[in-house]
Amino acid sequence: MTATAVRTDVYAQVQHFYAHQMQALDGGRFSDYAATFTEDGSFQHSPAAEPAVGPAGIVAELVEFHKRYDGDPVQRRHWFNHIALEPQADGSLRSTVYALVVTVRPGGKPEIAPSCVVHDVLVVTEDGVRTRSRLVTHDQLA
Structure with missing residues (x-):
């Protein structure tokens, strides 16, 4: 298998972006x-039926999702690893990431659940990295 290489500085920039x-x-x-x-970015985390679109839609989706933790002193940590980047013809990057939620x-x-694969399209400009689209698939639903 051959993967198209991305510059190491771009890879490091994406890692830094994901961490923050x-x-x-x-x-x-x-x-x-x-x-x-x-601004037109989409975020879909399964088993959600429809993607949230734009920053306001994403915030609303996250607020609604996290209501399940009201009154529960839970701390969740998302661990991204094995970031595979593939340059696209339009200049964006297709990113496939393994994710564990602790x-x-x-x-x-600590409980590890779920195990996911994150499928992103990233845009890298002089202003930094932004996510154009994100689809999260859960391994236990495959």
Whole structure:
């Protein structure tokens, strides 16, 4: 198998982007997370039926999703690894990432669930990296 290489500085830039994006999500800073998407960016995490579109739609989706944790002192951490980047003809990057979500409650043991694959289209400009689209698939639903 041959993969088209991306420059190491671009790969490092994407890793840095993902680190900050996931820290915003895990910290409950949904507006900051949504700001990492393009204005028309889409976010679909299965088993959600429809993608959320645009920063306001993404924030609304995250607020609704996280209501299930109201009154639950849970901390969730998203771990991205094995980032595979493929340059696209339009200059964007197709990104495929393995993701684990670690959930822990005070006094409890960390639980790893779910295991996911994240399929992104990223746009890299002089202003930084933005997500144009994200589709999250859960391994247990495959």
